[in-house]
Amino acid sequence: RYKGNLAALVARNPSAKSYYELGESEMEFTFPEPGFLEGVKTKAKAILRATNMSFQYPGTSKPQIQDISFQCSLGSRIAVIGPNGAGKSTLINVLTGELIPTQGEIYQHENIRIAYIKQHAFAHIDNHLDKTPSEYIQWRFQTG
Known part of the structure; x- marks a missing residue:
């Protein structure tokens, strides 16, 4: 355990500077073409859909996710972004089946793959x- 400020920590251990420094770099990602899903003939057909979906953890005073609707197709590439506590991880956990919505519906094609x-x-x-x-x-x- 270290007691002191960041400047003193870096003076003592110079490599620690990278722990709190924001750097800028450019990266490029190339996603593979989506694989075949039986019964899906176009990249526009919904393979994942949330309809009026809400989720609330037991014992909490308000829903973490409230009344959202969206759909994704083979042509979709999705990023879930937002501030801490906005419900991003909760949404992903609902979509992967780790959590069950408290209201609304989730439809997923039977062979969908979610990363x-x-x-x-x-x-x-x-x-x-x-x-x-x-x-x-x-x-x-x-x-x-």
Whole structure:
């Protein structure tokens, strides 16, 4: 445990500066073409849909997600962004089936594949910049 301010910590351990410094870099991701899903003939057909969906954790005073509706198709690429506590992880957990909505409906094509990489999963990504996003995901989750 260290007691003191950040400047003193960096003076003592110069590599610690990178822990709180924001850097800027450019990265480019190329996503593979979506695979075939039986019964889906166009990239515009909904394969995931939320209709008037809400979710509230037991014992909380208000829903974390309230009355949202959206749909995704094979042509969709989705980023879930927002401030801390906005319900991003809760939404992903509902979409992956880890949580069940308290209201509304979720439809998913029976063969849908959803990739979810938690925010701290990229701590070591600098060692894998030569990989495509698909290769990185396969490497990262090779053991399940």
